[in-house]
Amino acid sequence: MISSLRGILVNLTPTRAIVECAGVG
Structure with missing residues (x-):
């Protein structure tokens, strides 16, 4: 379970970072 959560x-x-960058820029 820990591995799965960690993978998620x-x-x-990265996806969140891209979305935040796209929203800001």
Whole structure:
């Protein structure tokens, strides 16, 4: 379970950063 959650966070982090950058810029 920890590995799955960690994988999800790793996948969401870059996506969230891109979305935030796109929203700001």
